[in-house]
Amino acid sequence: REIFEQHLKSLKLTQSSTFYSQRLAELTPGFSGADIANICNEAALHAAREGHTSVHTLNFEYAVERVLAGTAKKSKILSKEEQKVVAFHESGHALVGWMLEHTEAVMKVSITPRTNAALGFAQMLPRDQHLFTKEQLFERMCMALGGRASEALSFNEVTSALLCACSAEDASVSTPPSRGTGRPEEGHPHRLLHGEAVWDGTWHRAHLLP
Secondary structure, eight states: OHHHHHHHTTSOBSSOHHHHHHHHHHHOTTOOHHHHHHHHHHHHHHHHHTTOSSBOHHHHHHHHHHHHHOOBOTTOOOOHHHHHHHHHHHHHHHHHHHHSTTSOEEEEEEOOOBTTSOSOEEEEEOOOOOOOOHHHHHHHHHHHTHHHHHHHHHHSSOOTHHHHHIIIIIHHHHHHHHHHTOOSSTTOOOBOOSSSEEOSSSGGGOEEOO
């Protein structure tokens, strides 16, 4: 929060710097000073492009989204069928995240392609949390795999949208268990049917059965 307030001093804001710094700090746990400076600069540039006389909440939301997910790639046009698949995929993440207790709150779902190769993303409100129980990790894995489950249930098949997601949000969720808690009980791989996770040797290779 203090770092944000330092960078916000040079901006003309609609409200006080403390109003924005607390909210921005909650959205960006673990961000470096360079990332924070980038968000403030992006917000100021967006406000100028939109003809605003001061920087306000919408400008900061745009800046955070751009830093997290990349710039919207307007030149990449998806067909109606592809848009539908991406919409169901991202909705799957959001729905599972909404239903489970130990997942992050859903803020926004987008099916706009991004410059980081993602065809869409589900933005969550991150928690500044470093230790997780087995139940918390399992529910986070379920949320990460919710997109694939949604595709399988809705279309009876799964597309490469999962691969795009795994390079961004899904990988960030599925990686910690493989580093922190190790593998499940030896000789008892988790094989749960009908939309639940399957462990096939390493956590980051977990997938869903159709």
